[in-house]
Amino acid sequence: MTALVALGPFLIALGAAFLAARAAHSLLPAPAPVRALERVREEREEAPDALRDLARAFGPLARLLPADRSLADDLRLVQAFGKLTAWRVEDLAAARAGLLLLGLAFLALGPRAIFIALPLAAAGYLFPRNHVAGEAEKIRRQLFRETPDAAETLAFLVSLGLPVDEALRRMAEGSSAFARLLRAGIAACPPGIPLAAHLAGWVRFVRVPALAQMFFRLSEIARKGVGDRTLMGDLAASAAAAYEAEILARAERLDATLTVPVGLFYFIPYLGLVLLPMAYAFLTSGLLR
Incomplete structure (x- = not known):
């Protein structure tokens, strides 16, 4: 026991x-x-x-x-x-x-x-x-990278005469992260609701601003029944601009994030290597006197 x-x-x-x-x-x-x-x-x-x-x-x-x-x-x-x-x-x-x-x-x-x-x-x-x-962050980074190309492909498909919803369904047949997200959105779309309008609200949980903006503009284009090359070209341009703006913002945040590690692990040790011999020589010279 x-x-x-x-x-x-x-x-x-x-x-x-x-x-x-x-x-x-x-x-x-x-x-x-x-x-x-x-x-x-x-x-x-x-x-x-x-x-x-x-x-x-x-x-x-x-x-x-x-x-x-x-x-x-x-x-x-x-x-x-x-x-x-x-x-x-x-x-x-x-x-x-x-x-x-x-x-x-x-x-x-x-x-x-x-x-x-x-x-x-x-x-x-x-x-x-x-x-x-x-x-989830891995998926978001992949979707963020694919958004500009997806916008250009959608603009091309609509310029061929396809409706916006049909172009979205055509893109969902691919194997990219964007296509997989579209398939999930299509599966969640209620009957009788236009696909572009559904995706504009559904995609918010993904938390990729450029992607949400693209689907919102797509829903506006589909609602107005206009899908000419000018509007779709503007959509592709805005997606590319949003992508570049986000890249610049991330680069600025990266600079601020790296300031402290660089100071602690590079600048201060380098300064110590430079100043320590001088301090040692100064102290030893004072002791010898």
């Missing part, structure tokens, strides 16, 4: 470590061959997810966490590209709460285990959120 009591903390820690490792493995993105197969079939066969089912057991605790609208938008974007389709925002919140508790379970090992328990609890709480946000 004494042996079992002594092994209790070790068994709790072992179980917590196994569940944390299982959580990290389950949330990793699918391998490339699986993603390619999903793109060809255009099917989403949801396999049983043990981590999701385990996370839902912590659902009551997840209600204590504050609502995260940004997480909901990120998850929606990731799911539009066929990832984490079986998950809900409530499941992610439950997973965060569960991993937080599993990390804190290491406190059962004793007071010294706080240096292990707190980092593990923090990592478990942040990992689901950061994983989804990272996947």
Whole structure:
């Protein structure tokens, strides 16, 4: 009996470590061959997810966490590209709460285990959120890069005489990130609603300003029933201008972001290498006197 009591903390820690490792493995993105197969079939066969089912057991605790609208938008974007389709925002919140508790379970090992328990609890709480946000940011960067070319292609298709909605459906047949987003938008479009008008509101959760602006102008062109080359050419030009403006803004933010690291890791060490020999020579000369 004494042996079992002594092994209790070790068994709790072992179980917590196994569940944390299982959580990290389950949330990793699918391998490339699986993603390619999903793109060809255009099917989403949801396999049983043990981590999701385990996370839902912590659902009551997840209600204590504050609502995260940004997480909901990120998850929606990731799911539009066929990832984490079986998950809900409530499941992610439950997973965060569960991993937080599993990390804190290491406190059962004793007071010294706080240096292990707190980092593990923090990592478990942040990992689901950061994983989804990272996947969504990759998709946003890809969509941002493809927006100018997509606007030019749409202008070309409309100039050939295709209606705006038909041009959008034609572009959705491709394999680019823009085409995949269009397919998700088409699938979510209610019957009887013009596709361009639906996409103008639907695309807001993606949080790519140039893309939202392009779909808004497309909906205006489709609503007016005008799709001549001048208007579509203006659309392509505005998308390119928005792209360039965003690139310049990101470059300026990058300069401000790099100021502190450059000062800490480059300028100050360089200044030290220059001044230290001079200071050493000055001090030694004073001591010799």
